[in-house]
Amino acid sequence: MRIPLVISTLVARSVGATSRLSGRGGGTTLPGRVLNTLNPGAGARLAKKLAQGSAVISATNGKTTSAAMAAAILSPRFRLAGNPAGANLSSGVATALLHTRGADLGLFEVDEAALPRVAAALRPRALCLGNLFRDQLDRYGELEMLAERWRGVVAGLAAESTLIVNEDDPQLAQLARGREGVIRFGIEDARHGGPLPHAADARYCSNCGVAYDYRLAYVGHLGEYSCPGCGFERLKPDIWADEIALEGLIGSSFRLHLPEETLKVKLGLPGLYNVYNALAAAALGHALGASASEIASGLESTEAAFGRSERIEIGEKRLLLLLIKNPTGANEVVRTIVADGTPQTLVLALNDGIADGQDVSWIWDVDFEPLLSGLERLIASGGRAAELALRFKYAGFPESRIELVLSPAEALDRGLELTEAGGELVVCPTYTAMLELQKVLAERGHADLYWQRAARARKESGPPRHQR
Amino acid sequence: MTRIRLCHLYPDQLNIYADRGNIAVFRSRAERRGYELEVVGIGVGEALAPECDLIYLGGGQDREQALIAPDLARRGGEISRALEDGAALLAVCGGYQLLGRGYRDRFDFEMLGAGVLPLETVAGEGRLIGDVSIECELDPGEMLTVVGFENHGGRTLLDPGAVPFGRVVHGFGNDGDSGFEGCRLGKAIGTYLHGPLLPRNPWLADWLLGQALARTLGEPPELEALDDELEYQAHAVALHRARERGGKLR
Ligand SMILES: [Zn+2]
Numbered sequence: 001m002r003i004p005l006v007i008s009t010l011v012a013r014s015v016g017a018t019s020r021l022s023g024r025g026g027g028t029t030l031p032g033r034v035l036n037t038l039n040p041g042a043g044a045r046l047a048k049k050l051a052q053g054s055a056v057i058s059a060t061n062g063k064t065t066s067a068a069m070a071a072a073i074l075s076p077r078f079r080l081a082g083n084p085a086g087a088n089l090s091s092g093v094a095t096a097l098l099h100t101r102g103a104d105l106g107l108f109e110v111d112e113a114a115l116p117r118v119a120a121a122l123r124p125r126a127l128c129l130g131n132l133f134r135d136q137l138d139r140y141g142e143l144e145m146l147a148e149r150w151r152g153v154v155a156g157l158a159a160e161s162t163l164i165v166n167e168d169d170p171q172l173a174q175l176a177r178g179r180e181g182v183i184r185f186g187i188e189d190a191r192h193g194g195p196l197p198h199a200a201d202a203r204y205c206s207n208c209g210v211a212y213d214y215r216l217a218y219v220g221h222l223g224e225y226s227c228p229g230c231g232f233e234r235l236k237p238d239i240w241a242d243e244i245a246l247e248g249l250i251g252s253s254f255r256l257h258l259p260e261e262t263l264k265v266k267l268g269l270p271g272l273y274n275v276y277n278a279l280a281a282a283a284l285g286h287a288l289g290a291s292a293s294e295i296a297s298g299l300e301s302t303e304a305a306f307g308r309s310e311r312i313e314i315g316e317k318r319l320l321l322l323l324i325k326n327p328t329g330a331n332e333v334v335r336t337i338v339a340d341g342t343p344q345t346l347v348l349a350l351n352d353g354i355a356d357g358q359d360v361s362w363i364w365d366v367d368f369e370p371l372l373s374g375l376e377r378l379i380a381s382g383g384r385a386a387e388l389a390l391r392f393k394y395a396g397f398p399e400s401r402i403e404l405v406l407s408p409a410e411a412l413d414r415g416l417e418l419t420e421a422g423g424e425l426v427v428c429p430t431y432t433a434m435l436e437l438q439k440v441l442a443e444r445g446h447a448d449l450y451w452q453r454a455a456r457a458r459k460e461s462g463p464p465r466h467q468r
Numbered sequence: 469m470t471r472i473r474l475c476h477l478y479p480d481q482l483n484i485y486a487d488r489g490n491i492a493v494f495r496s497r498a499e500r501r502g503y504e505l506e507v508v509g510i511g512v513g514e515a516l517a518p519e520c521d522l523i524y525l526g527g528g529q530d531r532e533q534a535l536i537a538p539d540l541a542r543r544g545g546e547i548s549r550a551l552e553d554g555a556a557l558l559a560v561c562g563g564y565q566l567l568g569r570g571y572r573d574r575f576d577f578e579m580l581g582a583g584v585l586p587l588e589t590v591a592g593e594g595r596l597i598g599d600v601s602i603e604c605e606l607d608p609g610e611m612l613t614v615v616g617f618e619n620h621g622g623r624t625l626l627d628p629g630a631v632p633f634g635r636v637v638h639g640f641g642n643d644g645d646s647g648f649e650g651c652r653l654g655k656a657i658g659t660y661l662h663g664p665l666l667p668r669n670p671w672l673a674d675w676l677l678g679q680a681l682a683r684t685l686g687e688p689p690e691l692e693a694l695d696d697e698l699e700y701q702a703h704a705v706a707l708h709r710a711r712e713r714g715g716k717l718r
Contacts, residue, residue: 134484134529143529144529144530144531198483198488203480204531204532204535206531209531209534209535352709358598358599358617358709358713359597359617359619359662359663360617360663361486361489361617361662361663361664362486363486364486364487364488364489364664365483365484365486365488383705384702384705386698386701386702386705387667387668387702387705389698389701389702390667390668390698390699390702391489391667393698394489394492394493394496394667395492399695399698402698404698404701
């Protein structure tokens with residue numbers, strides 16, 4: 001039996017409302033799951049109602065932040081429909097499509113493994129590929145397989161669609177070679193480059209298997225490479241950043257080069273990785289016709305997306321939440337924390353749910369070592385707290401300075417207790433530990449639940465603003 | 469001071485799944501007993517260091533494995549001679565597969581292995597991914613539980629008469645079918661368990677260190693007990709996970 005679109009969407013919408021009312025969850029993916037089940041082609045047909053089509057952002061790291069930045073850039077020009085942070089599987093996209101009334105452009109962040117399915121349904125006019133890092137091998141098998149599936153997505157892209165790639169990621173640069181209608185972005189600031197980190201991905205050419213010559217690496221394997229085997233090399237990007245100044249945990253500024261103009265951008269989000277996120281958003285904005293000033297003001301107005309370096313005032317103390325989820329992302333978080341001077345107390349929370357990755361071995365591929373010299377106390381939390389503690393123990397951190405507090409909420413309290421008035425506590429949770437913390441903070445009146453924010457944003461202004 | 473020389477094969481290519489965690493555990497547990505651990509990285513085309521006490525091979529992604537496979541395939545004799553000379557060995561994931569006779573993929577393409585361990589691996593439908601617990605008897609009469617995480621597309625088949633590293637209690641093991649996990653050949657152990665393996669199974673690290681020391685000392689020395697409270701906790705959680713969710717095809 002085929003259920004008509006109008007009925008399926010009604011049922012699916014009401015499921016979302018019921019689920020929010022009963023307090024069981026955000027309803028950020030359930031309606032879409034129901035819709036996909038009732039009417040498998042519905043997503044594609046709902047997408048066709050968007051007069052300006054859809055744009056899609058995917059990456060293993062930073063897609064939520066780049067999507068928030070792109071939304072800020074594009075909102076003066078379009079009425080946007082988008083998925084709330086983190087709801088980036090095909091059910092989340094379908095849920096967003098249920099709320100498209102009045103919107104004319106879809107802007108979606110899409111999970112790297114869900115991309116083939118979502119791209120086939122949405123037929124995006126612009127596809128932005130940010131990076132491919134090893135992430136949750138237990139979920140997706142191996143990186144190579146993911147790159148192959150992305151190759152298929154690129155091959156299936158309509159000829160008139162724009163492909164935006166991070167030219168500093170050789171795997172993505174490869175995907176874009178030979179295609180018309182490509183916008184490449186990258187960083188050109190050797191002062192911020194260094195050697196390839198431990199266990200970096202993509203060290204061998206996907207054409208010929210020879211190890212790349214890396215002149216320098218900025219974040220993980222993102223950098224300036226060339227292949228001595230087949231001659232494949234990084235091209236000069238169309239959109240790039242230079243004169244980058246990093247200001248610790250506060251933010252950064254850089255010069256943004258667009259094809260026609262160059263302008264100065266001040267970013268409220270820390271770290272070189274957020275410069276990449278900004279470049280992805282700028283390139284996508286440019287592809288969709290945003291002006292240079294819209295791009296700059298969009299980037300500058302973007303606050304942290306859900307849990308990606310959120311600052312929360314708690315009495316006389318501040319809490320800084322930095323999500324960690326895979327080696328490259330966590331390395332950048334460590335680098336950013338250390339740039340401001342190592343904190344005395346640090347809370348790390350490691351869960352091993354499906355959304356975190358059930359295989360926790362990745363923590364051994366993170367370079368936590370720069371934290372060790374200044375750190376007085378590590379509070380290891382989450383279901384796999386003991387594994388975290390072992391990671392630090394075998395790195396030479398004294399066991400007597402490690403506390404195991406399994407519940408993230410209690411670990412937060414213990415961390416705050418050890419933080420002096422006026423001070424800042426840094427907490428780095430994995431995804432589901434972050435959700436636990438968000439819930440506790442909301443219950444205590446310190447922060448909104450993210451689906452409440454998303455729902456309010458939808459109600460207030462039509463398009464979700466993606467921002468806090 | 470007695471020194472343990474560990475030859476780490478292909479550290480640049482086979483290093484995912486936290487192989488450096490395993491090396492860190494070897495080092496720390498040796499040093500705390502007053503033994504020095506010397507790690508020698510052995511790359512493609514480089515010979516094993518002489519007087520080798522312990523050999524380590526980790527796991528890699530497909531492309532990296534393919535890059536080192538031809539070199540490893542030529543090393544069978546060299547590794548076997550080191551084992552005969554008394555070296556102990558630990559190989560995890562890809563390193564384990566490639567110590568067998570080879571890996572046959574779905575198109576019947578065969579990647580030759582070193583032929584040190586009596587086994588071969590064939591590609592299967594779907595990956596075997598999840599938490600694992602196994603029971604092993606490293607010394608006669610002493611049953612040990614070893615826990616870890618597995619993630620492999622290959623199905624490893626032991627030759628008739630070959631000895632597994634352990635018996636699967638929860639999880640898939642070599643092929644999801646035989647109930648065997650890994651392979652044991654004297655002091656050499658190959659296994660799919662990472663996570664990494666040694667931090668949460670410190671008794672296995674100690675057994676391997678003892679076997680490595682036996683090459684120069686004649687027999688494994690009595691290793692003084694260490695405070696393994698955190699290790700036991702990590703082990704208990706991993707065991708619980710294996711019981712809860714190990715061995716389910718996703
Ligand atoms: Zn090449």
